[in-house]
Amino acid sequence: MGITKTDMYTDDQNKFASLLKVLGHPARIAILQYIINQEKCICNDLVEELGLAQATISQHLKELKSIGIIQGSIEGKSVCYCIEEKVWNQFQEEFNAFFNQAVKVNQCC
Amino acid sequence: MGITKTDMYTDDQNKFASLLKVLGHPARIAILQYIINQEKCICNDLVEELGLAQATISQHLKELKSIGIIQGSIEGKSVCYCIEEKVWNQFQEEFNAFFNQAVKVNQCC
DNA sequence: AATTAATATCGTAATATTGCAATATAAAAT
DNA sequence: ATTTTATATTGCAATATTACGATATTAATT
Numbered sequence: 430m431g432i433t434k435t436d437m438y439t440d441d442q443n444k445f446a447s448l449l450k451v452l453g454h455p456a457r458i459a460i461l462q463y464i465i466n467q468e469k470c471i472c473n474d475l476v477e478e479l480g481l482a483q484a485t486i487s488q489h490l491k492e493l494k495s496i497g498i499i500q501g502s503i504e505g506k507s508v509c510y511c512i513e514e515k516v517w518n519q520f521q522e523e524f525n526a527f528f529n530q531a532v533k534v535n536q537c538c
Numbered sequence: 539m540g541i542t543k544t545d546m547y548t549d550d551q552n553k554f555a556s557l558l559k560v561l562g563h564p565a566r567i568a569i570l571q572y573i574i575n576q577e578k579c580i581c582n583d584l585v586e587e588l589g590l591a592q593a594t595i596s597q598h599l600k601e602l603k604s605i606g607i608i609q610g611s612i613e614g615k616s617v618c619y620c621i622e623e624k625v626w627n628q629f630q631e632e633f634n635a636f637f638n639q640a641v642k643v644n645q646c647c
Numbered sequence: 648a649a650t651t652a653a654t655a656t657c658g659t660a661a662t663a664t665t666g667c668a669a670t671a672t673a674a675a676a677t
Numbered sequence: 678a679t680t681t682t683a684t685a686t687t688g689c690a691a692t693a694t695t696a697c698g699a700t701a702t703t704a705a706t707t
Contacts (some may be wrong), residue, residue, distance in 0.1 A: 540663085555660055580654090581653070596656085613649090
């Protein structure tokens, strides 16, 4: 099939998994780290930095924008991308909330 | 293409993205949360709980095992799955290391 | 030994993702 | 107005993922 059956999970589970899925690509991790290091960047910077086609980079940026973790603002003929700090911090909280669920000492393993 | 060009990223980026990718499916999030709540479980519990076919659950468990976040031990004719606490905590640290990268105040957005 | 029970693996169909060339769009420079 | 520059979108081919039925496999039960 290839289709994920989202109707059998909670909204929280679906949303959280979506976040993780978007972040789960090395190009998108590399893009985020580049933006963090450079403070901001334009699409072409990433094309040179990562060696992917411009169309490919643009697509990855679109996915990152879709979860709100980056923001792009038009500056003349280019678009300046930067981290959306609020969302970034919110994600960190969500991850910690997930990982802070107490792991009880297992009896079988 | 469909193939991810891993050779243009660092090992850290590829590894971290792989983790996120495995966690980026609602069934696998639901499985982890179920194991946490129940402390441990067997495959059939999850089949009933999630309403996916046994083969599908088994496949998801395999992927979770592949990143080490769960462990399965044979108990008679069933397999008892539980969280691997060390790996769980290690992942949390990795996520925090990633998110703690200082986000400089952006000048463009 | 045959049956039952629990899980894993294989094969396959349906769908999703990745990556890129080609093209479109939009703003600045000439 | 035309060209240049930067980005977005579209269409497509290759590959990956998801889900499941059918079929092992393995251990306990009868």
